[in-house]
Amino acid sequence: MPLMRLAYASTATFEAEPVKRGIEPHVARILMESRRNNVKRQLVGGLYYGDNRFFQYLEGEKEAVLALYQRIKADPRHRDVVTLIEGPLEKTTFTDWSMKYVPLSADVQQLLNRYGLREFAPASFDASMCEEMIQLIRSSRGDQKLVNHDEAETRAQPQARVLSPAMIGGLILAAACVIGGLVATGASL
Structure with a gap:
């Protein structure tokens, strides 16, 4: 099966809630769903959310990526979906991630500053900026695996005594x- 890559930008339709435990709650739910479903479809990639906008990058079998993208475009949690990159891929580059999440970071702010942008507006990114953003997501620290905060609290509780x-x-x-x-x-x- 041929592989492909796809990046898009969109604007969230939800009212952002105060960040709890490092991640906006709506985004946490999106990540949990993505991670659960992408594993089944053998899709990998990364997500960045900032200034009420999304940048998402996907890799996988062409049919699976395109099917997911159709569902994404119909998802009411965002609007103004713009395809930024779409093309063939020889091998996946996010092999350990069903959906990597990069929290607000100084690296993204530096990227925006280099291009003279005041806010995160990925729909206006050119090809070079998209590639930099993908590399930033790919190389970011891998410690954002847990997004289910209820699960985190359960794990943090003392274990039952043996x-x-x-x-x-x-x-x-x-x-x-x-x-x-x-x-x-x-x-x-």
């Missing part, structure tokens, strides 16, 4: 007896 308090007491008593026996044996030698 040993009951009675068993712990018994082990302490047994250890004390062994140590006492060793001390008594050592004293008698």
Whole structure:
């Protein structure tokens, strides 16, 4: 199957909520859905959200990328979808990511500053800026894997105890007896 790559820009239709735990809640839901569905379709790529706008880059089998893009264009969570890059690809470059997310970063701000842009407006990016943005997403730190904050809170809670308090007491008593026996044996030698 032939591979392809596709990048697009769009404007969010939702009212941005205050960022909680590092990510806008609507974007967190989009990422969770993308990651779950893209694995099934063997699609990879990256997403950047800033100034109420999206830049997304996708790679995968041509049919799967185009089918997903049709669903994306019909998604009511954004509008003004503009195709920035669309073309063939020899091999995927985001092999470990079903959908990598780059949070607001100084790197993107530097990119905007280099091009004299005051805000993130990816629909106006030329080919060179798109390639820089893709490289920025590709090379960004890979520590944004978790976006399900309920899941994060669950994981942060203490694990269930494997040993009951009675068993712990018994082990302490047994250890004390062994140590006492060793001390008594050592004293008698």
